[in-house]
Amino acid sequence: MSSPNKTLTEEFRRSGWLPANGDALSRWIRDKLELARKDSDAPLLPCTEDLQNMIVDDSDMYMGFNRMFENASLEIRPSIRLWCVFEVKPYEEMPILMNQILREAPTYGDMGPLFYMVLAEAMNTNGSFTAFMAAELNAQFKRIFDDWAMFLFSPNSTSTLTNKPGGDTAAMS
Numbered sequence: 001m002s003s004p005n006k007t008l009t010e011e012f013r014r015s016g017w018l019p020a021n022g023d024a025l026s027r028w029i030r031d032k033l034e035l036a037r038k039d040s041d042a043p044l045l046p047c048t049e050d051l052q053n054m055i056v057d058d059s060d061m062y063m064g065f066n067r068m069f070e071n072a073s074l075e076i077r078p079s080i081r082l083w084c085v086f087e088v089k090p091y092e093e094m095p096i097l098m099n100q101i102l103r104e105a106p107t108y109g110d111m112g113p114l115f116y117m118v119l120a121e122a123m124n125t126n127g128s129f130t131a132f133m134a135a136e137l138n139a140q141f142k143r144i145f146d147d148w149a150m151f152l153f154s155p156n157s158t159s160t161l162t163n164k165p166g167g168d169t170a171a172m173s
Contacts, residue, residue, distance in 0.1 A: 025117060033093065036100040044099050047144045052095040054140055060130065061137065065091040067127030094118060102148050105159045115145070 044052060055061045069091045101114050122128060131137055151157055 028117070032097055032100055036093070036096045039100065040096055042099075044095060045102055045147065047140070047147045048095040048099040048102065051098070051140050051144065052092075054136065055091065055095075058136075061134065064127060064131030064134075065094075068122040068125055068131060069094075069127075071125035071127040072121040091122070094122075098144060102144070102151060105157045106152075115141075115148075 043049070055065050097118055098115065101118070106114060116123075123132065
């Protein structure tokens with residue numbers, strides 16, 4: 001396994017493709033999981049429910065997702081520290097967490113792309129290669145992103161366009 005390029009990692013952080021630091025991501029993941037767990041009885045949106053059903057109903061996908069999250073727990077790379085993988089232990093929490101993200105206006109600040117932050121470490125394991133090569137999984141993620149895009153174009157997504165912390169003041173100009 002090659003070692004991470006620290007200059008490239010820092011450039012990705014400055015560009016907003018990675019979280020500002022591991023602590024910021026850990027806090028964000030913990031907060032989102034806490035909200036998602038409190039709201040876990042709420043029905044999943046159709047796109048996240050379809051993802052969950054696809055994982056459970058397809059034995060290859062089920063094995064792939066289990067391996068992804070198990071491997072992520074074993075392969076934490078402190079030098080990169082993309083995310084706090086131990087916070088999302090079973091893959092079963094992933095659709096619940098994505099459901100939470102799909103229903104909230106994103107904040108501006110220390111995080112990179114939100115869905116990538118949820119999957120970063122699990123997605124970058126040997127266990128993920130088979131799962132993410134499946135066309136049906138990529139089609140399902142496209143559906144999730146299309147649903148999110150519709151939300152982002154709606155007035156419901158504008159609550160973070162403020163001068164408050166986490167608000168995008170540049171968008172207000």
